[in-house]
Every structure is written in structure tokens, then in C-alpha cells.
Amino acid sequence: MVKCTIEKLLKDGLNMIEKRDYNNPFLDVQLILSHLINKDRIYLHMNKDEEVKSDVSKKYYDMVERRNIGYPLQYMINSQEFMGLDFFVQEGVLIPRSDTEILVEKIINLVNNTELRNKTINILDIGTGSGAIALSLGYFLKNSLVTAIDISDIAIETAKINADKLGLSNVLIKKSDVFGDVKNAKSNEKYDIVVSNPPYIEKSVIENLQTEVSKYEPKLALDGGVDGLDYYRRIVEVYGFIHSDKSILSVEIGYNQKKEVLKIFEDAGIFSFIESDKDLSGNDRVVTGYLGM
Structure with a gap:
């Protein structure tokens, strides 16, 4: 034998x-x-x-x-590296991508190079999934209090596992619906920074993606509606009543969505400055709006 x-x-x-x-x-x-x-x-x-x-x-x-x-390796080994940290992942949550690190690095640099570094900053991560964005920010920004929300029970479970793994006490993880619960809390909570990697794939395109994504990753974390922009419209609307006096909204975007997302930000009429950033492949990846800064 x-x-x-x-x-x-x-x-x-x-x-x-x-x-x-x-x-x-x-x-x-x-x-x-x-x-x-x-x-x-x-x-x-x-x-x-x-x-x-x-x-x-x-x-x-x-x-x-x-x-x-085509079953994702990360779901089998329950692990994915992000921002140099080891995150637990399981079926039912989006697998963190290196492209999303551009968003996290953007926020870290903004905090460390502005007056935000000298104060306790309240951060909201909308649609936290595995918690990769929220927990990375909580890990690297010791002066932050991060609230991470998601509508998925599996996402909440996964993010809490990762918070425990990283030993973070400055991150609050809770179930909440950006299309409902957040709006109801508008008079109670204000945030200096709101971040999100929302679902942004056009509904009709999802089935044509690689098998690893189309068959196994959660549709809830992918489907951005008919034009892929539903969540950007809603997030900008929500941001309008939960921002602090000097605040930032920063979102990940699809490689071909810069023009449309910039317009959504501009049409809100609340930002004093809006900019975009590219990922390491040269694709447009992040749109950021500044209010009072």
C-alpha cells in the first residue's frame, strides 16, 4: 500500500x-x-x-x-488575511478582498493626518459582513469607537467571532437594517466617519461572475439592485442625518461606478469636497465625501 x-x-x-x-x-x-x-x-x-x-x-x-x-478555499479553511490580520470566515459572509484594504487604509491615513487623531472618533461600518473593515479600523485606530451593523445573522456571528479573536473592546457589533433601523436612531447617534463596502453588483450580472462568487458567496452581500447603486443612494441618505458636524463618508465602489457614485454624492448637496481613489490595479475603488472639513 x-x-x-x-x-x-x-x-x-x-x-x-x-x-x-x-x-x-x-x-x-x-x-x-x-x-x-x-x-x-x-x-x-x-x-x-x-x-x-x-x-x-x-x-x-x-x-x-x-x-x-469552485467552492471557495476560504470557507473550507475558515480563514482569510486582511490588513495583515487573520479573519475567520464562513459560508454566508462575503470573503474579504485586498481591494477593500484601499478603503481601510484611506480612513486610517485620514485620521492620522487630520484633527481626528486627537479625539475619540465614532465610526459606523454599514454592512460589516465578517467585520473586516470595522475590526481593522478598531485595531489600527486606538482612538476609535466603531459600530458595525449588518442585517445577516451569520454576518453578526462571524464579526463577533473575529472581534473576540482580535481582542477588541472598542467595536460594537449589532444587527441593524440600513433601510430601516438606522433611520429610526437618527436623533441618538452621530458619527465622525461612516464607511461601507455595500452590495454593488448589478442584479443581472451576478450569475455571470466566477463560480466561487456567483454560486457560493451570499447574494445579499452582492446584489446592488438593477443598476448596482441601490445601497449608495440609501447610505448617502442615511449619512445625511447621522453625521457629526465634521464628518467623512467613504465607500468602496465597482471599477466602473465612479461617475454614478460621484453624482449620488454631489446630488446630496451636503459635502464640501468629494474625491475618489484607485486600487493597486489602477481601477477606481473608493469615493469619499467630506463635510465641514
């Missing part, structure tokens, strides 16, 4: 996974095996001849098969 060594499992896995536009079979099989034996990828390379237990081997082959049909 052939031994199931680390080397054999990695080779078998590579033969099983079909290369597609949105995957990296070599990295995928390493991460799956690393997860199962609780070792890092360097360990795999240094211990190729180590035999792996049969029950672990079976789980490995099962996971590789699932990955081959």
Missing part, C-alpha cells in the same frame, strides 16, 4: 484541480493540507516524506474535490 506522504498528497491534489482564471491550484493544495495538519507551508516543503494519517488524507481529497468545483 502506497504511503500518503505530504509530497504524494500535494502531487495528487495538483492533478485533481483544474486550472481556471480565478484559482491557483499549487497554492490551494498547500493551504488545504497546511490547514488539516496545522502546519505552515514551509513545514510542507521541509517534511515532504512525512506520512499523513488516513483520516486526514481522506479529508484532504474531499476538500480538494470541493475546491475543484
Whole structure:
């Protein structure tokens, strides 16, 4: 009987996974095996001849098969790195993307380079999902009090798990609906910074996205309505009655939505200055409006 060594499992896995536009079979099989034996990828390379237990081997082959049909690796290993932090993710929440780091870095730089750095700042993250944005801001901005809201029970559960993982006490996570509950609290809560990576995919486009997204990631976190702009309109409306005297609204956008989102911001008539930022690929990624600053 052939031994199931680390080397054999990695080779078998590579033969099983079909290369597609949105995957990296070599990295995928390493991460799956690393997860199962609780070792890092360097360990795999240094211990190729180590035999792996049969029950672990079976789980490995099962996971590789699932990955081959497009099931997201992050859901299988319950992990995704974001802003240098390790976030727990599970099916039912959007997997954090590196593009969203542009939004987080934008806010961190704004706070550290303005008068906001000298005060306690109230931040609202609308549609927090795994909590990646809210918790990263709470982690890197020690002078912040962050409220993270989502309508999804799974998102709230996931974000709370991540808050506990990171040991953050300055982030409040609660279930709330941007199309309802937030508006009802307009007289009680004011925020210096409002951020969001809202659903912004056009409804008709979702089914044409890569399998990892269209089949397995939550439609609730993707569907931005017929034109993809429903949440931007609502977020700008909500911001109009929850902002502090000097405040910022910053949102992630789709690569082709800059013109439309800028117009939504401009039509609100409340911002003294509006700007956009590109991601590392050169695509428009963030729109930010400033009020009283």
C-alpha cells in the first residue's frame, strides 16, 4: 500500500484541480493540507516524506474535490488575511478582498493626518459582513469607537467571532437594517466617519461572475439592485442625518461606478469636497465625501 506522504498528497491534489482564471491550484493544495495538519507551508516543503494519517488524507481529497468545483478555499479553511490580520470566515459572509484594504487604509491615513487623531472618533461600518473593515479600523485606530451593523445573522456571528479573536473592546457589533433601523436612531447617534463596502453588483450580472462568487458567496452581500447603486443612494441618505458636524463618508465602489457614485454624492448637496481613489490595479475603488472639513 502506497504511503500518503505530504509530497504524494500535494502531487495528487495538483492533478485533481483544474486550472481556471480565478484559482491557483499549487497554492490551494498547500493551504488545504497546511490547514488539516496545522502546519505552515514551509513545514510542507521541509517534511515532504512525512506520512499523513488516513483520516486526514481522506479529508484532504474531499476538500480538494470541493475546491475543484469552485467552492471557495476560504470557507473550507475558515480563514482569510486582511490588513495583515487573520479573519475567520464562513459560508454566508462575503470573503474579504485586498481591494477593500484601499478603503481601510484611506480612513486610517485620514485620521492620522487630520484633527481626528486627537479625539475619540465614532465610526459606523454599514454592512460589516465578517467585520473586516470595522475590526481593522478598531485595531489600527486606538482612538476609535466603531459600530458595525449588518442585517445577516451569520454576518453578526462571524464579526463577533473575529472581534473576540482580535481582542477588541472598542467595536460594537449589532444587527441593524440600513433601510430601516438606522433611520429610526437618527436623533441618538452621530458619527465622525461612516464607511461601507455595500452590495454593488448589478442584479443581472451576478450569475455571470466566477463560480466561487456567483454560486457560493451570499447574494445579499452582492446584489446592488438593477443598476448596482441601490445601497449608495440609501447610505448617502442615511449619512445625511447621522453625521457629526465634521464628518467623512467613504465607500468602496465597482471599477466602473465612479461617475454614478460621484453624482449620488454631489446630488446630496451636503459635502464640501468629494474625491475618489484607485486600487493597486489602477481601477477606481473608493469615493469619499467630506463635510465641514
